[in-house]
Amino acid sequence: MHEKFDGLGRFADPSLLILTSLADGPRHGHAIMKDIAAFSGVKMEPGTLYGALTRLERRGWIRPLPADDRRRPYEITGPGRAVLAEQLASMARIATVGQRRIAPA
Amino acid sequence: MNRLAGRLARLMVGCYPRRWRRRYGEELLALLDEHRSGPRTVANLALGALGTHLDPGYRREGVTMSRLGSAVRATAQVAAFAVPVILVLGGLLALDIRHEQQTDGVLTADHSAGLAVSPDARLGVTTQADGIGFVIVWRIGAHPKVLAHFTGGAPVALGHGGQILLATTPAAVTVWSLASPAKPARLATIPGPGQAQAIACAPGRPTVAIAYPRVIVLWNLANPAAPHRIAIIPATAPPDFQDLIAFSPDGHRLAAATARHTVSLWDVTTTSAPQYLATVSSTGPVGALQFSPAAPQLAYLSNGAVTVVDLTDPARQARAPMPGITPSASHSYALTYSPDGTRLTAVAVGSYQLGTCTWTVTSLSQPLPATCRTSHTHLDGEITFTPGGTTLVGPNNHWANRGQNPLTIWPTLLG
Numbered sequence: 001m002h003e004k005f006d007g008l009g010r011f012a013d014p015s016l017l018i019l020t021s022l023a024d025g026p027r028h029g030h031a032i033m034k035d036i037a038a039f040s041g042v043k044m045e046p047g048t049l050y051g052a053l054t055r056l057e058r059r060g061w062i063r064p065l066p067a068d069d070r071r072r073p074y075e076i077t078g079p080g081r082a083v084l085a086e087q088l089a090s091m092a093r094i095a096t097v098g099q100r101r102i103a104p105a
Numbered sequence: 106m107n108r109l110a111g112r113l114a115r116l117m118v119g120c121y122p123r124r125w126r127r128r129y130g131e132e133l134l135a136l137l138d139e140h141r142s143g144p145r146t147v148a149n150l151a152l153g154a155l156g157t158h159l160d161p162g163y164r165r166e167g168v169t170m171s172r173l174g175s176a177v178r179a180t181a182q183v184a185a186f187a188v189p190v191i192l193v194l195g196g197l198l199a200l201d202i203r204h205e206q207q208t209d210g211v212l213t214a215d216h217s218a219g220l221a222v223s224p225d226a227r228l229g230v231t232t233q234a235d236g237i238g239f240v241i242v243w244r245i246g247a248h249p250k251v252l253a254h255f256t257g258g259a260p261v262a263l264g265h266g267g268q269i270l271l272a273t274t275p276a277a278v279t280v281w282s283l284a285s286p287a288k289p290a291r292l293a294t295i296p297g298p299g300q301a302q303a304i305a306c307a308p309g310r311p312t313v314a315i316a317y318p319r320v321i322v323l324w325n326l327a328n329p330a331a332p333h334r335i336a337i338i339p340a341t342a343p344p345d346f347q348d349l350i351a352f353s354p355d356g357h358r359l360a361a362a363t364a365r366h367t368v369s370l371w372d373v374t375t376t377s378a379p380q381y382l383a384t385v386s387s388t389g390p391v392g393a394l395q396f397s398p399a400a401p402q403l404a405y406l407s408n409g410a411v412t413v414v415d416l417t418d419p420a421r422q423a424r425a426p427m428p429g430i431t432p433s434a435s436h437s438y439a440l441t442y443s444p445d446g447t448r449l450t451a452v453a454v455g456s457y458q459l460g461t462c463t464w465t466v467t468s469l470s471q472p473l474p475a476t477c478r479t480s481h482t483h484l485d486g487e488i489t490f491t492p493g494g495t496t497l498v499g500p501n502n503h504w505a506n507r508g509q510n511p512l513t514i515w516p517t518l519l520g
Contacts, residue, residue, distance in 0.1 A: 028132070028136075029132060029133070029135075029136040030135075030136050030139045030140065033136075033140070045145060045146050045149035045150075046114070046133060046136050046137060046140055046146060046149065046150060046153075047117075047146075047149035047150040047151075047152060047153025047154070048149055048153065049136075050129055050133050050153060051153050051156060051157065053129070054125070054129065054157070054160075054162075058162060066274055066275045066276055067132065067256040067274070069135075069255070069256060070131055070132060070134070070135035070255065070256050071132060071135045071136070072132040072256075
């Protein structure tokens with residue numbers, strides 16, 4: 001895991017999913033949950049979502065946009081996109097090694 | 106089960122730290138409206154609330170807590186989480202908890218950034234942040250109560266006798282109908298060149314003035330659902346307009362405080378062609394502006410003193426200090442004239458102290474006779490007078506309110 005992500009503790013996995021969702025464009029909380037369920041099968045709960053959103057916003061990896069009525073969309077920032085790219089590259093390397101090692105000899 | 110879980114999930118939002126709720130509470134509640142909640146949701150929110158209480162970013166919410174040892178502090182934080190959870194569970198089993206009561210636990214009026222009160226002092230509107238946060242509509246009186254809340258921020262203003270509300274978002278001013286105050290209906294959006302700094306509704310006219318950093322825009326809200334732009338008043342000189350503008354009681358004059366410590370005046374009798382009248386200088390930031398209802402006078406508060414300007418000759422001014430009031434950016438100020446225009450009353454609130462002064466302003470050629478006093482107060486935050494100055498309205502931070510600071514009428518201050 002990328003060291004910056006490591007600092008997110010138990011919110012590392014939800015944060016990765018949220019950043020991946022927002023990489024496609026700004027979304028509000030419920031839309032993020034639906035998108036994550038669609039592309040990963042993970043059913044994220046509101047408490048987990050907002051715990052991760054709080055930390056991502058504090059780190060400057062996402063930013064809130066003006067609210068649409070009561071719903072507030074978020075968008076990924078430049079640093080957030082960079083961290084996501086590093087983390088995905090790291091995971092891709094792990095996946096490549098792992099697949100090679102479990103492949104039949 | 107789902108209904109019970111839904112209720113419990115909403116109540117769990119109230120277990121998050123207050124500062125967190127101010128930032129995220131409304132949008133989380135909006136999410137829960139769309140989410141199919143179950144026991145897992147409730148448990149997840151309970152863990153989230155506990156985790157947020159232990160989050161260093163939300164750990165220190167009060168001076169008292171910072172003085173405690175770390176072990177005691179941790180215990181207190183867990184207790185701060187656990188006690189509401191236990192009370193919520195017990196309360197849910199015993200009571201049919203209504204939606205209004207659920208949201209009361211989330212919303213507070215403390216540190217209000219904006220305040221508006223209907224002329225009859227029956228409705229109040231507070232906001233918790235500039236341009237973003239909650240707009241809260243209150244019933245005020247003997248039993249203050251939150252009637253409704255929605256996303257928006259300061260500045261706010263009430264027009265059409267309290268029938269419409271103007272609130273600010275970072276990109277626009279929104280117009281709301283308060284015909285049913287418990288169910289505000291959005292009527293229109295007024296775009297602008299940035300975030301509004303101040304809003305004023307002309308008494309008796311459908312004109313609304315919205316101040317932005319470089320311009321004031323006049324709108325006709327005869328039909329609040331279809332605002333019509335009338336005129337644009339540019340700043341007389343850079344830099345910016347401050348967050349104070351005011352119409353005269355007849356709606357024919359407009360005053361705006363500027364960041365240059367001046368007050369500019371326009372004649373807006375013909376709203377489509379505002380006429381610049383004059384600019385007067387103050388000795389510091391202007392804390393309150395008020396036109397006389399009976400005489401061609403404008404009063405403003407600045408630097409712990411009131412200045413009264415003769416509008417027939419703006420060079421003619423009288424200035425009087427407020428004894429016992431040390432100017433402070435954290436203070437809130439309000440000004441009002443008596444209905445006959447002969448007396449001017451100023452109020453300053455801050456640090457649990459309330460200072461009031463009343464001056465006779467029938468003649469500006471002599472020093473203004475004053476009656477002043479200071480006293481302890483539970484008023485805290487933005488304050489405003491109702492038209493005629495009979496009542497002062499502001500949040501009440503008495504300890505018994507447990508931080509809810511209901512918007513309260515303070516009728517006896519003027520003596």
